[in-house]
Amino acid sequence: MIAVVRGGDLALAGKTVHVRQYVLERIERGEWAAGTALPGARDLAEILGISFLKVQQGLETLALDGVLETRARVGTFVRSDWRERVLRDNLSVFNKRQNLPWIDGLEAILAREMPGLRLTDAFPRSMLEIKTLLHVQMNHDHYLDLAGILEQVLAETGPVFSEPFAPCRVGGRVVGVPVISSPRFICFNPALLRRHGCPLPAAGWTWDDFMAIVRRLCAAMDPALVLDWVPLPYYWLNFVLRAGGHVFDAGCADPIAFDRPQARLGLRLFRELGDALGRPVHDQAAFADAFANDQAAMAIGTRQFTSVLRGRGWDGWQAVPLPSIPGGAETSSQAADLACVRDSCTDPELARRFIRLMLSPSVQDHLADLRYGVPVCKASALRTLDLGDARETLVLHELGRMSWEPCMPSADLSRFVLRGITRLLDVSRDIDADAVELAKAARLHLAANAHNPFVAQPNYIP
Numbered sequence: 001m002i003a004v005v006r007g008g009d010l011a012l013a014g015k016t017v018h019v020r021q022y023v024l025e026r027i028e029r030g031e032w033a034a035g036t037a038l039p040g041a042r043d044l045a046e047i048l049g050i051s052f053l054k055v056q057q058g059l060e061t062l063a064l065d066g067v068l069e070t071r072a073r074v075g076t077f078v079r080s081d082w083r084e085r086v087l088r089d090n091l092s093v094f095n096k097r098q099n100l101p102w103i104d105g106l107e108a109i110l111a112r113e114m115p116g117l118r119l120t121d122a123f124p125r126s127m128l129e130i131k132t133l134l135h136v137q138m139n140h141d142h143y144l145d146l147a148g149i150l151e152q153v154l155a156e157t158g159p160v161f162s163e164p165f166a167p168c169r170v171g172g173r174v175v176g177v178p179v180i181s182s183p184r185f186i187c188f189n190p191a192l193l194r195r196h197g198c199p200l201p202a203a204g205w206t207w208d209d210f211m212a213i214v215r216r217l218c219a220a221m222d223p224a225l226v227l228d229w230v231p232l233p234y235y236w237l238n239f240v241l242r243a244g245g246h247v248f249d250a251g252c253a254d255p256i257a258f259d260r261p262q263a264r265l266g267l268r269l270f271r272e273l274g275d276a277l278g279r280p281v282h283d284q285a286a287f288a289d290a291f292a293n294d295q296a297a298m299a300i301g302t303r304q305f306t307s308v309l310r311g312r313g314w315d316g317w318q319a320v321p322l323p324s325i326p327g328g329a330e331t332s333s334q335a336a337d338l339a340c341v342r343d344s345c346t347d348p349e350l351a352r353r354f355i356r357l358m359l360s361p362s363v364q365d366h367l368a369d370l371r372y373g374v375p376v377c378k379a380s381a382l383r384t385l386d387l388g389d390a391r392e393t394l395v396l397h398e399l400g401r402m403s404w405e406p407c408m409p410s411a412d413l414s415r416f417v418l419r420g421i422t423r424l425l426d427v428s429r430d431i432d433a434d435a436v437e438l439a440k441a442a443r444l445h446l447a448a449n450a451h452n453p454f455v456a457q458p459n460y461i462p
Contacts, residue, residue, distance in 0.1 A: 014116070019044070020061060023058070023059070034080040041076075044059075065085055084124075089117055091130065092123050093119060093120070093130045094130060097119075102367055105366045113360075114353060128340075132337060133167060139415075143342060145174060146177055147174040149348075149352050150165075156356065160376045163402070167336075167405075177359065179338065179358050180336065180372060180376065182304055182395065183332050183399055184238055184300055184302055184335060185319050185394060186301070187318070188318055189317060192294060193217075193297060199213070200318070205323050214277070214298075224282070227300070228291075228300060229273060229274050229279070229282065231425060233418045233421070233422060234333060234335070238332050239270040239273075240267060241332060242323075243262045243263065243266030244325070244328040245261075248414075255408065258435060258438075258439060259436045262328065267425060288308050291309065294316075303374060307372040319390075319394050332401065332402060333403055334402035336373075341355075359376070412449070
């Protein structure tokens with residue numbers, strides 16, 4: 001039986017949903033590329049076994065959504081900008097399907113609990129999304145305040161860990177709801193390190209210990225397979241935090257903190273590591289394959305990453321905290337997947353059902369069984385952590401050391417700073433001097449918007 005989607009302005013007859021999904025799946029798979037003419041409605045009706053009228057209705061909804069374009073007496077075509085549309089029946093995820101081990105299970109749960117809602121990795125934006133913490137923090141001005149919904153849902157769920165929720169509160173708003181979280185740590189291949197005469201990393205190892213191993217490996221193997229160096233904020237932020245620095249410090253009168261000495265030290269060390277490795281730009285999925293195939297030596301991992309490794313059939317890795325930096329802090333940047341709702345959503349009931357589902361035992365236990373991150377619901381977390389495994393004990397220990405910055409009420413400022421630092425790390429010849437100059441520009445930005453740091457208040461769903 002074809003289901004019926006219910007809830008506010010999203011109500012669509014089941015057969016219309018079936019037409020939409022059939023068309024969208026073929027567009028996403030590339031069978032119907034941008035500019036391609038679709039088969040006629042009568043042909044589609046015969047293929048699908050659905051009436052001509054229902055096929056027409058389905059195509060019309062996709063044309064209204066901006067995915068298709070109907071040309072009189074010519075036909076219906078796929079628009080060139082179809083990926084930019086925000087569809088009411090999509091749930092966008094932050095990574096390619098094949099890199100997310102929970103996709104199939106979540107699709108099965110959605111089919112039971114929210115029929116008509118389809119998971120997609122082809123549309124970067126949808127009314128409902130699962131995104132990374134850093135993405136939501138940088139773009140929180142595009143998401144609804146879920147404070148009212150979260151209060152209702154938490155009253156229905158069992159106990160949850162409070163720490164992962166803290167970074168989701170921006171300026172008094174809840175911009176996303178964490179589903180799982182994880183600290184970051186070093187995964188390493190002990191057999192490969194021994195093969196190249198390197199000592200195995202251990203708790204308490206220093207930056208000098210780390211760099212000595214990196215340099216020895218670079219001399220013995222392809223530097224691109226030594227470590228998954230990635231010139232993006234979620235990666236370099238760990239070095240700033242580990243050095244004892246911050247990007248922002250909301251507790252100070254001057255919250256711009258990345259030009260302070262410890263933050264600049266972390267940026268310099270990140271650049272030092274990149275230079276030693278030859279600054280490769282990694283495809284994370286390809287690197288995970290290399291790591292699982294006994295070809296790569298180390299990775300800055302999360303419990304999500306290790307779930308992928310296990311899914312590829314390899315469990316021979318070991319784990320250790322990130323190396324200590326003199327004068328620094330024993331912390332790392334929190335990795336979390338958030339359920340969030342675009343500010344274009346006009347269906348409060350849909351938003352409630354989505355958040356309730358993502359914190360339900362069915363979803364949380366599914367993630368627990370895959371050992372994908374640490375579920376935020378305590379019962380599911382206890383189900384997943386094997387404390388007889390030293391790697392799992394490390395995850396539990398490091399959970400209490402996660403940091404959740406950066407997070408500023410002005411999303412424009414967050415985007416300006418994080419993109420600016422990333423660019424600086426790519427092209428700067430003097431990181432210290434350029435960080436100081438960028439910080440001056442950030443302070444001017446802050447001062448210029450001091451009268452109204454939150455220019456547009458997104459909608460609130462009670």
